[in-house]
Amino acid sequence: MDGLCLGGIGGGENGRIGRGQLEDNDDDDDTQYKSKNLEAERRRRLKLSQRLLTLRSLVPKITNMNMATIIDDAVTYIVDLQKNVKALSDQLLETEAPCEDGPKASVDEIDTAQEMEANGVKPDVQVTSIDEHKLWIKIIIPKKKSRFTKLLETLSVCGFELTDTSVTAFKGAMLILSCVEGASGEMLKASRTKDLLLEIIKGI
Structure with a gap:
């Protein structure tokens, strides 16, 4: 059992x-x-x-494919971008700063074209091809408040990215030098880009 x-x-x-x-x-x-x-x-x-x-x-420049190097290079790239942003911001503030006379500033903005002409400076837009994806542009336009900001915003909306940009104000004019690339890496034609820049400048 x-x-x-x-x-x-x-x-x-x-x-x-x-x-x-x-x-x-x-x-x-x-x-x-x-x-x-x-x-x-x-x-x-x-x-x-x-x-x-x-x-x-x-990140455009990676020196090695190991994890630590990729992160280090990315940090370096971001720091460089921040420096470029600050430099452009400082240039923008300097270029678009109003005159010390106060009320006369708006009159000066209206008269910049006449001041350019009196000093023999003519408006100009030049576009040179660096390669099929990158262009070099040179723009000379009358200096007006916020014009450079509007130009950057409009180019960004149109799908362009600006690098190595410099802005100089002189004799009533504003000189803009920059490298232009398509945001999506598309091919860029100098003649078409120049026509687009001329249209943008008319509207700002």
């Missing part, structure tokens, strides 16, 4: 659970746990690799 009861309860001989069975179950659990961890780690590494590739594509 006792033998029958023990035999019905136990999975092993004489109704007892063998040590081997317990060890097999533990091994299965450990294997599943390790497998899940490996899969999670694989997904994490894949995501990190994709993010690094994205960062690599946004």
Whole structure:
């Protein structure tokens, strides 16, 4: 009677659970746990690799493809961009600063074309092709408040990116030198870009 009861309860001989069975179950659990961890780690590494590739594509100069170098080069690039933004902002403030005479400032803005003509400075737009994706532009226009800002905003809306930009105010005129690229990397034609710049300048 006792033998029958023990035999019905136990999975092993004489109704007892063998040590081997317990060890097999533990091994299965450990294997599943390790497998899940490996899969999670694989997904994490894949995501990190994709993010690094994205960062690599946004930074024009990467000296090495290891993780630390990519991040260092990205930081350097961002710092340089911040310096360029500050330099352009300072130039913009200097170019568009009102005269000390106050009310006379609006009159001066109206008379800048006459001042340019009196000093022998003529409005001009020149566009030179550097390569199929990059142009060099030179613009001379009468100096007016906020005109440079409006020009940048309009070019940005039209899908252009300006780099290596300098702005100089002289004799009632504003000289703008810059490198222009298409925001989407499309091909740029000098003649078409010049026509577009002339239209933009008329409207600002």
